Amino acid sequence: MAALRKWLFSGLLVLVPLIITLWVLDWVVSTLDQTLRILPMAWQPDRWLGMHIPGLGVVFALVVVLSIGAMASNIIGNKLVHWWHALLHRIPVVRSIYSGVKQVSDTLFSEKGNAFRQALLVQWPHDGMWTIAFLTGAPAGELARHLPDDCLSVYVPTTPNPTGGYFVMVPRSRCVELAMSVDEALTYVISMGVIVPGGPKNPKLKTVVA
Incomplete structure (x- = not known):
C-alpha cells in the first residue's frame, strides 16, 4: 500500500501541472478563436478551408493588435486615436469606465509605467500578520492632503488568484522591500507559499528607501 500511495502521488505530481497547463492553453486558444467571428462569413477560415484549425484566432488577434499598434504609431493613426478617445470621453x-480602464492599462502596459515594479512585505490585514504586496506608486492629489508624506500605494493580491486583491496606502516605514523579482513574488503567492523563491532559505530583506 505504501508503494501504491507513493506511485499515486508521483503520478499526480507529473500529470496535474501538465493537465492544468494544457487546460489553460486550450482556454486561451478557444477564447481567441472567437475573434474570427468578427470577420464576414465568406472570409472565415473554417468556411473556405472546410475544417476548423485551432489557433488561427490567435494569429488573427496578434495581427490585429500589431496592425493597430503600427497605425497608432504614425501621425495619422495617432490623431485618429486621440479623436476616438475624445469621442468616448x-x-x-x-x-x-473608459477613463479608469485606460489609466490602469497605460500604467500596466506602458514602457514607462511603474506598476508592479517592486515586491514588498507589509503587515496585512492587521499588525503582526505579514503578506506580500506590490508597489504601485504613491498617493497624490486629494488623497495626499489627508495622508502622511511617506505613504506608499500598494496592491495586496489574493491567493491562489492574484488578479483579485486589495489596494491600500501604508506608511513607507511599514513596508519592507523583498530581494526577489515580481515574477518570483507572484509565483510565491500563486503557490500559496509552497514554492519559495531562492530555495528554503528566507529571502534577504531591506527597508524601502526613496
Whole structure:
C-alpha cells in the first residue's frame, strides 16, 4: 500500500501541472478563436478551408493588435486615436469606465509605467500578520492632503488568484522591500507559499528607501 500511495502521488505530481497547463492553453486558444467571428462569413477560415484549425484566432488577434499598434504609431493613426478617445470621453457612462480602464492599462502596459515594479512585505490585514504586496506608486492629489508624506500605494493580491486583491496606502516605514523579482513574488503567492523563491532559505530583506 505504501508503494501504491507513493506511485499515486508521483503520478499526480507529473500529470496535474501538465493537465492544468494544457487546460489553460486550450482556454486561451478557444477564447481567441472567437475573434474570427468578427470577420464576414465568406472570409472565415473554417468556411473556405472546410475544417476548423485551432489557433488561427490567435494569429488573427496578434495581427490585429500589431496592425493597430503600427497605425497608432504614425501621425495619422495617432490623431485618429486621440479623436476616438475624445469621442468616448463625451459619453456620460462610458466616459467614467473608459477613463479608469485606460489609466490602469497605460500604467500596466506602458514602457514607462511603474506598476508592479517592486515586491514588498507589509503587515496585512492587521499588525503582526505579514503578506506580500506590490508597489504601485504613491498617493497624490486629494488623497495626499489627508495622508502622511511617506505613504506608499500598494496592491495586496489574493491567493491562489492574484488578479483579485486589495489596494491600500501604508506608511513607507511599514513596508519592507523583498530581494526577489515580481515574477518570483507572484509565483510565491500563486503557490500559496509552497514554492519559495531562492530555495528554503528566507529571502534577504531591506527597508524601502526613496
